Amino acid sequence: MSGELRILPVAFTARRPQRMIERHIVAYRRQWLIIVSGFFEPLFYLLSMRAGLGNLVGKVSVAGTQVPYDAFVAPALMASSAMNGAIFDSTGNVLHRLKYARIYDAALATPMSPTDVAMGEIGWALLRGQLYSISFLGVMAALGLVQSWWVLMALPACALIGLTFAGIGFAGTTYMRGWADMDIVNTATMPLFLFSATFFPAASYGSWAWVVQLSPLYHGVALVRAANAGVWTASILAHIAVLLLVSIIALSIAARRLDVLLRK
C-alpha cells in the first residue's frame, strides 16, 4: 500500500473532535475580548493600505484588468490573515495545552483519541478563522474593494488556507521543546507573508518566480484573488490540489506525533 493511501484515513478516524471545540467555546466565553480583538487586525491593515501605499502605487493588473492597488492587496491580506490566525491558534495555544496545561493528557484518559484532539484543535482554528474571514470580507465590501459576487468563494478558500496552516502549525508545534522555539514561527511566517505575491504580482520576481510557488500561502492568495476578481481558470484546481495535499500531509504528521508524544 502506498504512503498516501495509508496517511489519508488518519484525519477521518476522528470520532469526537467536536468535544475539544466545545471545551474551547466554554473556555473562551470568559475571554471574548481576545476573540473580538482579532477583528481589528484586518481593519487596520486595509485602512493603512488605502491611506498610504495605495496612493503611491497606483494601479496593478489582475487577470488582464487594471485594479487599484488596495483592491489588489486586499484579497492577499485576507489570505494572509487566514494563515496568521491558523498559525496563532495551532502553535502557542497548542504548545501551552500540550506541554504546560496538559489538557490533552486528561482528554486521552477518556475515549478521546489523539486524532480527536488534533482534529478538534484544527476545527477550532478553522471556526475562529472563518469568523475573521467573514469580518474581513465585510470590511472589504464597506471600503469598496469587492469586485465580484464570486468573492463569497473567498470564505471556503480561506478555510482551506486555515486547514493547511493549522496543520503545519500543529505538526511543527509537536516538535517544539519549549517557548523559545516559538520565535521560529515568526521567522517562518514573515517571509511567507512578504513573498507570496502578496504585495506585488508573482511576475515581478522574474526568474525567481518559481520560488514563490513553493509557498503554500502563494496558492491561497491566488485563490482569494481569483474569487474577488470572479475570474476562474484551470490553474485554480492546481492551487486547491497543492493546499489539500499539504493539509493532508501536515494533519497526518500532527496526529501521529501527538500519539507518539502522549502515548509513551
Next chain:
Amino acid sequence: MTESLIVARQLVKRFGEFTAVDGIDVEVQRGEAFGFLGPNGAGKSSTMRMIGCVSPVTSGSLRLFGLDPATHGAQIRRRLGVVPQLDTLDTELTVQENLWLYGRYFDLSRSEAKRRAKELLEFAQLADRADSIVDHLSGGMKRRLSIARSLINEPEMLLLDEPTTGLDPQARHVLWDRLYRLKQQGVTLVLTTHYMDEAEQLCDRLVVMDQGKIVAEGSPRELIDRYSTREVLELRFTAGTNEALAPQVQGIGERQELLPDRVLVYADDGEAALAATHARGLQPESALVRRSSLEDVFLLLTGRTLAD
C-alpha cells in the same frame, strides 16, 4: 464468583534501552482495593499508564475487563476513572466546567454531565467553589476535584497514581475517607503509593515493586507477618557513632539493620531486645519499640528504604 478486571502476564514496558516494567504478573478482582507499593522509579506509574490504556505494552499480555488495550483502548477507557500523579485539571475552566466538560469526552449528554457534576461537587466537598477558577484552589481541593472528575463516567475501576503525594495530613485523611466510600460502593480501586500508611489504610492486597519487578505480594498484614518480626526496636546513638556501635547489637533479636540515622533491631519482643541492648552496656540516645510496618518489609526485600 470473582471476576478479574486486570490480568497481566509477563508485562514489560521499555523506553529505548531502559526497562521500566520487567515482566510482572498481576491480577485484580472486581471490588478489590489493590496497591502498587514501591519507591520512585520502581515502574509503578508506567504500569498504571499501561493499565490506563495510554501507554502501549512492549511485550507480555494485558487484559482489562477481558479486553485488549491495543485494540479496545477507547472501550476500556470508557469504564475507567483515572487520577494522574500530577493534576491535569483544566486551569482555564471553573470547577464545575472541569467536571461536566470532562463528562462530554465520555459522550454524556450535556444535561446528564451537568447533573453528575453537581452530585460530584457535593461528594468532593466543593459545592461552594463550583464557579471558582481551578488555579485558586488549594492542593487538597485540586486533588479532590481530580478524583471527582475521574468519577464523571461512573467508572467500574478507579486508577490513582500517588493520590496523596504532596498533601498535608488532614487533606490526606479527607481523601482516604472519600476513597473508602467509593470502595464501599463497589468501585475497584487500583493505586500506587510510596507511603506505607496509605497502603495499609486503603489496600486489601498489594504488590511491592522494585526496579520494575514484583518482589512480594499479599495483604499488608500477610506481608508483615511473612517478611518481618512482630516488633521493631529503633535505636539512635550519638550522631556519627551508629556504624561503630552497630556490630555490638549483633545477635540481639532476629535481624539488625543499619540505617544512616538509626539502627533497627527486628524482634518479636521489642522490650526484651531493648533490655538485652542495655545489658550489653550500650546507651542509645533514644530507643523506640514499635510494630512492624510495610516499610520494614520493603527494607528487608530490597535492602533500601522507600525514600531512597
